[in-house]
Amino acid sequence: MTRKRFDDLGCSVACALNEVGDWWSLLVIKQAMLGTRRFVDFQHGLGIAKNILCDRLARLVDNGVLARVNAGEHGTRYEYRLTDKGRDLFTVVVALRQWSERWNGNRDDMQLVDRVTGASIAPVVVRNAEGETLTVRDVSFVGKDGQPLERAG
Amino acid sequence: MTRKRFDDLGCSVACALNEVGDWWSLLVIKQAMLGTRRFVDFQHGLGIAKNILCDRLARLVDNGVLARVNAGEHGTRYEYRLTDKGRDLFTVVVALRQWSERWNGNRDDMQLVDRVTGASIAPVVVRNAEGETLTVRDVSFVGKDGQPLERAG
DNA sequence: TTGATTTGGTTTCTTAATGCAACCTTTTCC
DNA sequence: GGAAAAGGTTGCATTAAGAAACCAAATCAA
Secondary structure, three states: OOOOOOOOOOOHHHHHHHHHOOOOHHHHHHHHHOOOOOHHHHHHHHOOOHHHHHHHHHHHHHOOOEEEEEEEEOOEEEEEEEOHHHHOOHHHHHHHHHHHHHHHOOOOOEEEEEOOOOOEOOOOOEEOOOOOEEOHHHEEEEEOOOOEOOOOO | OOOOOOOOOOOHHHHHHHHHOOOOHHHHHHHHHOOOOOHHHHHHHHOOOHHHHHHHHHHHHHOOOEEEEEEEEOOEEEEEEEOHHHHOOHHHHHHHHHHHHHHHOOOOOEEEEEOOOOOEOOOOOEEOOOOOEEOHHHEEEEEOOOOEOOOOO
């Protein structure tokens, strides 16, 4: 029984989860955002098994999230670097970090700050076209025909 | 061999993924944000197996993301509603949606709009304290002691 | 040039998770 | 009371995850 595919579910979120929705992928991406590029550094930084790391790196490369570049030095043959698509997941990673810190407390060894000012960054929020903050209650899901669907409560 | 725990990895992202990081949880939450509350509606809306749905709903309730309230009508004994903690994942879901649409095209049957204006919402971005947009290159990861760590490239 | 070392990766095996179908229990409607 | 519906459990087959051992290419030290 193969795992269910999410990319034909008619949902962009499902499509995204099909690419980076397993247990390790987002952690690999977060580690890459920390500056990690080499296989062994991912392995030691995350404590992930080598075969799983191989599989995840290959899948992320296939999906265009990481790029594998040859940088041979002392047996080091490859570097895994974030692509533009991978760097664009920054918003997701930060939103997830902040959510976890808000509800589970800061269990992180490190903090995310503005590189030039050193100040902590603002909470990631959803805004409308005018820049006003929106919650899930302020939005509506409409079909392709413009028909509004049910809403959350 | 038990699956690796992420909550003692010294990383808030890992801690969050430990709660909502499996294949189905975020889809269940997204479905709940669409207004789905009943077991059968989750099942039909997502095409998920009943035992997996049971497990995910129970786990999300344990983690305080969903609340199970008794609303007995014709054998319908429970409703699963988002808590404040669950609703706060709105940012993550929207960021993931937008990322998928930017890089894989809109494969969604529905669109997210401002409920009152009907206009589509703005892209979710990371901002500093002054409200300026930040990319992953504009931030720094510092340890608890204030020491800066490596950065992405 | 030889040999140890490092990096990245594969193989093997055990355990856990997933998907599907069938069955069970309680409640409501008629 | 009986059918139906909602929510859930159980059993089984398949797949993924985790750990350790093994491998191959490149590099460095001698």
